[in-house]
Amino acid sequence: MNDLAALKADLEGLAIEDNPQIVRQKSRDFFWYSPVLKRQLDEVCADIVVTVTSEAEVIRVLRACYAHDVPVTTRGAGTGNYGQAMPLSGGVVLNLADMNKVLEVSTGVVRAEAGAIMSTIDDAARPSGQELRLHPSTYRTATIGGFVAGGSGGVGSINWGGLRDFGNILRLRVVTMEAEPRILELSGADLHKVSHAYGTNGVITEVTMPLTAAYDWVDVLTGFDSFAEAARFADALANQDGLLLKEIAPIAAPVPHDYFLRHQKFIRRDQSVCALMVAPFAMDAFSAFASRFGGVEILYRSDLASDEDKQGLPPVYELAWNHTTLRGLRVDPTLTYLQVLYPFPDHVEKAVHLAELLGDEAPAHLEFVRFDGRNTCFGLPIIRYSSEDRLEEIIRIHEDRGCPVFNPHCYTLEEGGMKQTDAVQLAFKKEADPKGLLNPGKMIAWENPDFDFSSDQTYLFPGLAR
C-alpha cells in the first residue's frame, strides 16, 4: 500500500481516519436491507476515510487521489439502501458530513453545502415560511447531496413528482476527478449528468433546491377493513386537487400493528392503514371527504392527540417509504422488500391484485406519487424472504403483470433503475472522471460497455473479488 502512504502525505493536515473499525463503519450503508447485497458486499471496506469541510479540501483530495490512482467513493450520511455508497475497490471514502452549511435562503430557493442534513435545511428555511418540496423518510439523518446523488423522491412526491423531474433540483456545483479538478455549475437539462449517478462522475459540493410553503403537517392514521379499501381511499384522496397532503401511504395488515410498535395501541391487527400528512388548515375538508368516502376510521390525529399519546411516537413519515421495511426488520430480521411501479391508470387494480395473489408472503405497502402528471403509486411491499430464487420469482410475477421493479437487490445504477445505459451520465463520466476512479463498479456502462441488459444475468463487479 505504498500509494496510500504517499497519498496520506499529500493530504497532510486534512482529517484522515484509518482506524479499521471506523473505516469499516464509514464504508457501509443500509445495503443489509437486501439479503443478496448482504452476501455480496459484507466484506467491502475502504482504506481510509477523509472528512472534508470545504470545496477547496474536496479539490485537494481529488487531485491527490487522481495522481495516485486511488478510488474515491463519496459519502453523505450513508443511508442509501442499495449499497450505493460502498467502496467496492477500497481506496478513499470522502466524507462530506462536515460540509454541511446552509448558505442562503431566498423566496422559493435554498442553497446549501452538499453535506447538509435535510431537516437542518428546513430548520433554516422555516423562519421564512418555507421548506423543501421533497425528502426521503431519512429526513433527519440523510444529506441533501446524498439525496440528489443517490435518492429518488419520497415525502412530498405526491405533490411534486421525483428528483428526476425538471424543476426539483435547480443547480449543482460539481468537482471533477482530473489532474486538475474543475468546478462546474450545472442547471437545466445538464443536472441529469450527475443527479442520481451515485457520485460516479463528480463530487457535488453545493446544491440549490426549490422550496415550497412550510406547514405544521398533521400526522393522520386511518384504518380500513381491507387493503383494497385503503388503496382505493388513498387513490381517491390523491385525486382531490384542493386537499393539500404531503404523504399518502396505504399499508396492508398486519404490518402496521405488528411493526409500528409505538403506534400499535391505535391499530387493530386486522386493520390496513393509510398513513397521511395533511396540511393543518385542510383537516376540516379532509374529514368531510373521508366521511363522504365511507368506511374510514380515524385511528390517530396528531393535532387532537394528548401529549401523553404523542409521547415517544415517531413522525408519520418515519413509518413510510423505506422506514416501513426498517420497522419490519427490527421485529423480524429475515424480512426484505421490493420497489415497484404500478403504472397509471390501473395502478390500484394491479396493486390489489398482486397483494391478493402473494398474500402474507408480500404484505403490500404503496406510496402515492405524481408521476408524469398523473397520480399513481409506487410500492415497497415487504417480502417474507425465503431464497434468492423465490425473490427473483416474485420480481418476475410483478413484471409479468406490467409492474416494473426497481430492483433494490442490486448495487449498480442500471440494474436498480432503468436497466439501460444512461448515455448522458456515461459521456459525462468520460469527461469528468477519465481514470474511472469515482465510486468504481456502480455504472455498468463504464465497467462493461458490452453488458447485455436483456439477459437475465446480474452484473458482478470484478473488483468485488479482491
Next chain:
Amino acid sequence: MNDLAALKADLEGLAIEDNPQIVRQKSRDFFWYSPVLKRQLDEVCADIVVTVTSEAEVIRVLRACYAHDVPVTTRGAGTGNYGQAMPLSGGVVLNLADMNKVLEVSTGVVRAEAGAIMSTIDDAARPSGQELRLHPSTYRTATIGGFVAGGSGGVGSINWGGLRDFGNILRLRVVTMEAEPRILELSGADLHKVSHAYGTNGVITEVTMPLTAAYDWVDVLTGFDSFAEAARFADALANQDGLLLKEIAPIAAPVPHDYFLRHQKFIRRDQSVCALMVAPFAMDAFSAFASRFGGVEILYRSDLASDEDKQGLPPVYELAWNHTTLRGLRVDPTLTYLQVLYPFPDHVEKAVHLAELLGDEAPAHLEFVRFDGRNTCFGLPIIRYSSEDRLEEIIRIHEDRGCPVFNPHCYTLEEGGMKQTDAVQLAFKKEADPKGLLNPGKMIAWENPDFDFSSDQTYLFPGLAR
C-alpha cells in the same frame, strides 16, 4: 311602490341609492358578453341599491326586505358574465363592495369580508410570503364573495382544481333571509350549500380561504406554428410535476395577434400562443424543457423584458380566461364565446379536432386545469357569432363529441352548470330563504320544480316579463 317607501323608511341611516342611472348601472354585470343574454336581460333593473359596510347592516337590510317582501340580489363587483348578479324581479341590489376588509392572515389561511377585492387580499397576504391559490382573471376588480358565490376557478386551477373541490374554500359566514336573519358558519361538506349558488340562498358576509406560497410570477408568451402544437406543448407542460406554473393557456392564431393589442408587437399573425405564468426560480428548468420539446419560440418573458417593452402591458392573466374574449370584444363587438370541458384523457385530440372542424368561426382557447386529479383542459373558444340557431348548433357539435358545454348564454344555475337540480342547494334555500326573495329566477329547481332538464327548452323566468 308603497312597500318600497316603507322599506326605505325602515332602512333609514343606511346608504340608499335611487338615482336611476346609478341603480341601472349597479343592476348590470358582464351579461352582454352573450348576445342571447343581452337580448333577454337588457331591461333588468333594481329599484334601489343599498350599500352596506358591516354584517349588522346586512342583517338589517334582509330583515326589512323580508318584512316587506322585497327581493334582494347581492352584488360584489358585478363582473359575472352570466347575468348572475342581475335583479330579475327588481327590488334591492345589496352592494357589498364597501364591506371589504381583510380581517386576518395566518399560515395557510386568510379571512376577509366578502366584498374584499382579490388583489387586495393578496396585497395583505404577501408580506407573509403568501397569496390566494385561485383567482379569476378579474383579480383586480372582483370580490372574494362574488368569486365564491358566482365563479368557478381560474388562474391557479392548474395546481388546485376549482372552487368546487374540497379544500379550496375553508369557511363561510352566511346570513339567512328570514324574519329574524340567522348567522351560520359553514365548513367541510356544508360549504357546498352556498358556494356557486349565485346568492340565491344566503348572503355571504365573511370568507376564509386557503393561501399558498406567493411568487413574482414570470409572464411568458410562447409562439407555435400551429394550434395543435401549442395545445400539445401546454399538455406536456401541465404534466411536468416539478415545474411550478400558475397559468397555461394555448390560444389559436389569429386571436393573440389581432386582439392582444399591447402585445401585438411580439406576435406574428399566424402564430398560436401559449400564455404562461412561471415561478421565477423555475425559469431555467422551463427553458430546458421547452428546448427539449422543440418548436417553441419564446416571444416574451417579463423577467428579461426591458422597462420600455413592459410599459403599458397588462399581466398575462389579463389575456387569459374570460379576458381573452373581452379583448376580442373590444376589437370586434360581434364576437361571443363558449365554455367547454374537454374530458381527460383525450382532451387534446378533442380540442384540436374541434378547432380544425370549426376553423375561424371558433378560434380555440384552452385553459389547462387540474380536474378530479388529472390534468385536462377547459376551453373558452371565441365564437364569430351569426345567429342564436348557429350558436346552438355549435354547442351541439361540441356535446356530440363528448365535450360538455357550460352554457354562458343562460342566466340560471342549472343551465350554466350541471343541467340538473342541486338538491343540497335547493334544500338550503327552503331553509334559509323560505319566501324565495334572494336573487329570484336563478335557481330553476326553486322556481319550477317540474322543469324538464332533458328537454331542449331553455328556462324563461316569468319575472322577466314584467
